[in-house]
Amino acid sequence: xxxxxxxxxxxxxxxxxxxxxxxxxxxxxxxxxxxxxxxxxxxxxxxxxxxxxxxxxxxxxxxxxxxxxxxxxxxxxxxxxxxxxxxxxxxxxxxxxxxxxxxxxxxxxxxxxxxxxxxxxxxxxxxxxxxxxxxxxxxxxxxxxxxxxxxxxxxxxxxxxxxxxxxxxxxxxxxxxxxxxxxxxxxxxxxxxxxxxxxxxxxxxxxxxxxxxxxxxxxxxxxxxxxxxxxxxxxxxxxxxxxxxxxxxxxxxxxxxxxxxxxxxxxxxxxxxxxxxxxxxxxxxxxxxxxxxxxxxxxxxxxxxxxxxxxxxxxxxxxxxxxxxxxxxxxxxxxxxxxxxxxxxxxxxxxxxxxxxxxxxxxxxxxxxx
Ligand SMILES: [Mn+2]
Numbered sequence: 001x002x003x004x005x006x007x008x009x010x011x012x013x014x015x016x017x018x019x020x021x022x023x024x025x026x027x028x029x030x031x032x033x034x035x036x037x038x039x040x041x042x043x044x045x046x047x048x049x050x051x052x053x054x055x056x057x058x059x060x061x062x063x064x065x066x067x068x069x070x071x072x073x074x075x076x077x078x079x080x081x082x083x084x085x086x087x088x089x090x091x092x093x094x095x096x097x098x099x100x101x102x103x104x105x106x107x108x109x110x111x112x113x114x115x116x117x118x119x120x121x122x123x124x125x126x127x128x129x130x131x132x133x134x135x136x137x138x139x140x141x142x143x144x145x146x147x148x149x150x151x152x153x154x155x156x157x158x159x160x161x162x163x164x165x166x167x168x169x170x171x172x173x174x175x176x177x178x179x180x181x182x183x184x185x186x187x188x189x190x191x192x193x194x195x196x197x198x199x200x201x202x203x204x205x206x207x208x209x210x211x212x213x214x215x216x217x218x219x220x221x222x223x224x225x226x227x228x229x230x231x232x233x234x235x236x237x238x239x240x241x242x243x244x245x246x247x248x249x250x251x252x253x254x255x256x257x258x259x260x261x262x263x264x265x266x267x268x269x270x271x272x273x274x275x276x277x278x279x280x281x282x283x284x285x286x287x288x289x290x291x292x293x294x295x296x297x298x299x300x301x302x303x304x305x306x307x308x309x310x311x312x313x314x315x316x317x318x319x320x321x322x323x324x325x326x327x328x329x330x331x332x333x334x335x336x337x338x339x340x341x342x343x344x345x346x347x348x349x350x351x352x353x354x355x356x357x358x359x360x361x362x363x364x365x366x367x368x369x370x
């Protein structure tokens with residue numbers, strides 16, 4: 001049995017020149033897995049970038065799934081805690097992520113794709129494929145994850161078993177509440193989506209995303225994975241990503257802009273098939289007499305640039321933060337926005353729920369206000 005893994009396709013992500021990136025990357029991921037002759041494909045969450053995708057995005061998803069459906073396969077799946085699905089071609093087993101999650105009772109796009117026969121959707125349910133068990137739990141608010149997994153009576157089944165989930169976990173997210181030891185015990189492998197940089201440690205796999213979303217340096221290379229008695233990763237083509245860290249080092253903005261321009265020119269001399277992305281981050285201290293607001297960057301090159309400045313003695317630190325409570329400030333802004341929209345609700349409650357990631361409480365509050 002060869003099992004393919006790809007995660008966080010984020011179909012629908014991106015605008016401007018990156019509008020088609022998520023779909024292109026999803027196709028590349030699917031192509032790679034199919035060329036590796038996998039028997040089954042696993043997508044551990046965030047297949048969609050939003051819980052209610054536009055029809056164009058659903059079409060993209062259908063196209064990607066059809067690539068697997070058109071292949072021939074005799075593999076029959078047996079439902080565990082769900083009905084046994086009728087599958088077409090190479091089966092795709094999927095869970096929802098935090099991006100394609102909806103509140104209880106509403107249909108998420110993964111459920112829709114399951115009904116249409118494109119994927120096999122798991123949430124606190126499983127499926128047996130030959131001798132291999134898959135148990136999936138879609139994303140839940142991070143504040144609930146530890147309790148949910150600890151209380152869950154998920155038992156492994158099959159000769160080998162994969163536990164699929166989509167949460168923040170230590171060590172990659174140091175402040176996460178969930179540790180690997182909190183997960184239901186006894187599964188042969190644990191496969192997480194959510195975290196966009198891939199990682200394999202013993203029997204724990206973080207698949208990583210197929211598309212660059214945050215332009216972080218660790219997102220530089222994109223992979224899919226194939227399990228065949230062990231995990232191996234396969235690089236997929238991706239738009240080049242460069243990371244440019246610039247220290248202001250007491251210079252005037254014009255001098256720093258020359259350095260940035262030189263670096264961008266250098267990127268342009270390299271060979272590439274797709275317009276590269278460059279993330280620029282300027283830190284440090286400007287020359288005496290210059291403020292952060294004096295530093296204006298304009299992208300004049302045929303490059304996709306994300307620009308960020310975090311200069312000492314600028315913006316946030318120029319404001320006197322003494323005596324200013326960030327929570328109060330946020331509640332004030334929320335209150336104003338709610339008022340403008342004619343929504344009568346407790347802004348501080350809403351803020352607390354949002355902060356805790358308590359989506360169902362947010363929806364309930366919104367429901368009560370209309
Ligand atoms: Mn994601």
